Amino acid sequence: MRNVMAQSYINTEIIVYDDSSSDSTLEIVTNIAREDNRIKILNGVPLPERWLGKNHACWKLSHQASGKYLLFIDSDVILDRDAVASAVSEIKSKNADLLSVFPKQIIKTFGENAVVPFMNWLLLSFLPVILVSSPKFKNFAGANGQFILWKKDTYAKTGGHSAVKNEIVEDIETARYLKKNGYKILLMMSNDLVSCRMYNNFNEAVTGFSKNIYPASAMPAILFILNVLFLVFSNLGPFILMFYFDYFIFVSLLIILERIVVSYISSQNIILNTILHPIQMIMLLYISVRSVYQTKTGKSIWKDRKL
Numbered sequence: 001m002r003n004v005m006a007q008s009y010i011n012t013e014i015i016v017y018d019d020s021s022s023d024s025t026l027e028i029v030t031n032i033a034r035e036d037n038r039i040k041i042l043n044g045v046p047l048p049e050r051w052l053g054k055n056h057a058c059w060k061l062s063h064q065a066s067g068k069y070l071l072f073i074d075s076d077v078i079l080d081r082d083a084v085a086s087a088v089s090e091i092k093s094k095n096a097d098l099l100s101v102f103p104k105q106i107i108k109t110f111g112e113n114a115v116v117p118f119m120n121w122l123l124l125s126f127l128p129v130i131l132v133s134s135p136k137f138k139n140f141a142g143a144n145g146q147f148i149l150w151k152k153d154t155y156a157k158t159g160g161h162s163a164v165k166n167e168i169v170e171d172i173e174t175a176r177y178l179k180k181n182g183y184k185i186l187l188m189m190s191n192d193l194v195s196c197r198m199y200n201n202f203n204e205a206v207t208g209f210s211k212n213i214y215p216a217s218a219m220p221a222i223l224f225i226l227n228v229l230f231l232v233f234s235n236l237g238p239f240i241l242m243f244y245f246d247y248f249i250f251v252s253l254l255i256i257l258e259r260i261v262v263s264y265i266s267s268q269n270i271i272l273n274t275i276l277h278p279i280q281m282i283m284l285l286y287i288s289v290r291s292v293y294q295t296k297t298g299k300s301i302w303k304d305r306k307l
Contacts, residue, residue, distance in 0.1 A: 003078055005036055009085035012038060015064050017057040019044040025075075040064065051165045054145070059161040062152075070150040070160075076196055077103060077146050083193040087149045090186065094133075097154040097183040100143035100171065103196040104267045111202025115209065115287070117273050118280045120266040125258065132175070132187040141179040142187055145171035147194050154183060168295075169216040176218075189265060206287060214291035221292045228288040232281045239278070 004014055018026045018041060026041070033039040042064055047056055058072050069088060073079070091099040102123065107116050123142070131140040148171060150160070163177060164170040178185055199205040217224045235255055242248035259277055263270040273280070293299070 002032075003081075004073075005032075005038070006081055007079065007084045008082050009088060011067070012084065013065065013067065014039045015042055015061050016040070017042045017044060017061050019053055019057050052168065052170070055161045055165045055167070055170050059165070062155060062160055065152070068152055070152050070155055072145070072148045072150075074146045074196065076198070078106075078195045080193040080195075083190075086193055087147075090188070091149055091151070094186055095184065096186045097151050098143065098175070098178055099149040099186040099188070100175070101147040101188050101190045101194050102144050103146055103190050103194040104192060106195055106197035107268065108197070109201055112199055112205055113269070113272055113276055114202065114279050115205035115283050116198060117263070117266070117268055117276070118284050119209070120268065121259070121262050121273075121280070122284075124262045124265060129187050129189065133185065135179070135182070135184055138179050141172070141175040141185070143171040143175040143185065144187075146196055146198075147190070148174075154178075158183070167215075169212050172216050172218075192267070206283075206290070209287045210290045210294055212291070213288055214295050221296065225288065225292060228285055232285045235281050236278055 014036070016029050016039065018029070029039070029041055033041060042060060044057065045060070047053060051059075061072070062070055069091070071084065071087070087099055087101065090096075102120070105116055105120065107113050127140065127142050131137040132142050134140075158178065158181070161170060161174075164173045167173040175185055175187075199208055214221070214224055217227075219227065238248040238251040238255060242252050255277070256274055259274050260270050263273040
């Protein structure tokens with residue numbers, strides 16, 4: 001909250017949706033709001049039928065905002081002082097309808113390191129940011145719900161979160177919908193302007209990715225699992241095969257080089273990601289299978305709530 005209040009972009013209003021929080025969130029925000037009249041607190045209402053919680057919260061928040069732009073961020077996102085100013089400048093200069101940012105991930109425990117880094121590896125290896133931002137490539141679409149800046153006019157025209165009200169991966173579905181209908185989206189790496197510690201431990205990371213990874217693929221379950229098996233085998237197999245065929249030494253070096261480049265771009269620990277690459281690939285497979293099972297059986301859970 002403090003880093004949002006300290007933004008160099010002054011013309012802002014800060015609206016917090018209290019979705020029946022069971023901790024001290026409401027009390028903390030209420031106390032801070034006494035210091036800054038830009039802060040408004042919106043009390044949650046019972047979730048309507050066929051809505052998911054986050055999507056409904058964002059939709060309700062949009063009705064209270066009066067600015068030309070709507071910035072949705074998660075509560076655990078940390079903003080550099082110039083983050084909002086930079087995002088607004090970018091969306092204006094590129095005349096885009098939506099801008100989304102992948103935050104720098106703060107990773108502290110071994111369990112987090114075994115899971116979290118494969119997200120950026122997948123995104124940067126198989127979802128080229130430059131193609132997502134190009135209107136010519138409509139099949140490449142992506143966004144990150146941790147930081148999404150909308151033109152308010154576009155949000156109103158397209159229905160915003162109401163258009164994806166029952167989607168678990170509302171950010172990606174929004175990007176697909178906008179790009180399919182001719183709207184311009186921008187997808188960027190944040191460098192150090194936006195950061196976030198997504199999960200606090202191994203179990204949270206596994207639960208969080210299990211909720212999202214299969215729904216985000218928009219594939220039939222069998223095709224999704226086959227794709228993941230291919231990815232995992234092609235990234236682990238060469239390290240075994242190189243003991244039998246010299247060619248795979250070269251392939252293994254390319255895999256290591258890719259991990260180094262992606263880790264550098266993502267501001268992650270290069271040495272640790274390289275060493276933990278096999279574990280991260282095994283976790284990718286495990287979480288993918290778990291995600292399919294939970295999605296198909298309706299057992300996806302987040303923050304102790306069934307989705």
